[in-house]
Amino acid sequence: MVNIFEIYQTLFNFYGEQSWWPAQTPFEVCVGAILTQNTNWKNVERAIENLKLLNLLSPEKMVSVNIKTLQAAIKPVGFYRKKALYLKNFSEFLLRKGGLSRLQSLETQELRNELLEIKGIGKETSDSILLYALNKPIFVVDNYTKRLLLRLGLIKNSKISYENLQDIVEKEIKPIKENIKIYKEFHALIVIHCKLKCKKKPLCEECTFSQVCYNKQNS
Structure with a gap:
């Protein structure tokens, strides 16, 4: 064996x-981790391209954008109504905490527990964010x-x-x-x-x- x-x-x-995760910024990694739930990566790529065209790939823009606009942008991934809310929930959390750079100073398990309290963030999604966006040692x-x-x-x-x-x-x-x-x-x-x-x-x-x-x- x-x-x-x-x-x-x-x-x-x-x-x-x-050389994963395919993204230009840590926040884009987080968005991709949320959008890839129950869909394939090709659909996520299409949704992220839509978000880029609308200049929405920042927590500030994600929080302020009209929910219908966000839903339309991420429609290729399916479950787009729920996922639009998940993106807003996560973005609000980031702004409340002072951004991704502030989160990096937290201990891995403490941060994981906080992420899991966000509606729409499950174990695989939280750990993808921790590993690929925040460079935390978690598999x-x-x-x-x-x-x-x-x-x-x-x-x-x-x-x-x-x-x-x-x-x-x-x-x-x-x-x-x-x-x-x-x-x-x-x-x-x-x-x-x-x-x-x-x-x-x-x-x-x-x-x-x-x-x-x-x-x-x-x-």
């Missing part, structure tokens, strides 16, 4: 550096993480909690400043691997883990 760091090394050697877990670790035999139950899955990674690759880049790359590499190879219907014969994959051995 492979361990967590071997999975990271294997994926990095196979796919190379991914982002998603359904791709669960799929890959389940098939590789590192977890036995698909009902494992978000925190327990996160702990599996963070116990081996410690949540320290030196590992922030690894966390970013590892999360991105898992996503690309599960989109290309470890799909719902996996392409096991093309997979770099084919010799150690429980899914293949039990199929």
Whole structure:
């Protein structure tokens, strides 16, 4: 059985550096993290381009813009009425706290708890903001993480909690400043691997883990 760091090394050697998150500013990262809930990244790109055309990619503009205008701009992502409110909630929080630069001085777990109190910010979204926008050492877990670790035999139950899955990674690759880049790359590499190879219907014969994959051995 492979361990967590071997999975990271294997994926990095196979796919190379991914350099996530695709954004021009930390605030754009946050907006993307909120908009990508329950949709694909192509739709998020279209919505963000609309926001840029309207000059809305700042917390000040996001708070002051008419809600209907914001909804129309982000319509490509789906659930646009709810997500417009989520963006306003988050932007109001940022302004109240003095901006992203002020938030960077807070301890990771304290800041995570505050983010999770914002309506529309769940665990994956909060951790994406922490890691990619604020450079905090926290690993982002998603359904791709669960799929890959389940098939590789590192977890036995698909009902494992978000925190327990996160702990599996963070116990081996410690949540320290030196590992922030690894966390970013590892999360991105898992996503690309599960989109290309470890799909719902996996392409096991093309997979770099084919010799150690429980899914293949039990199929």
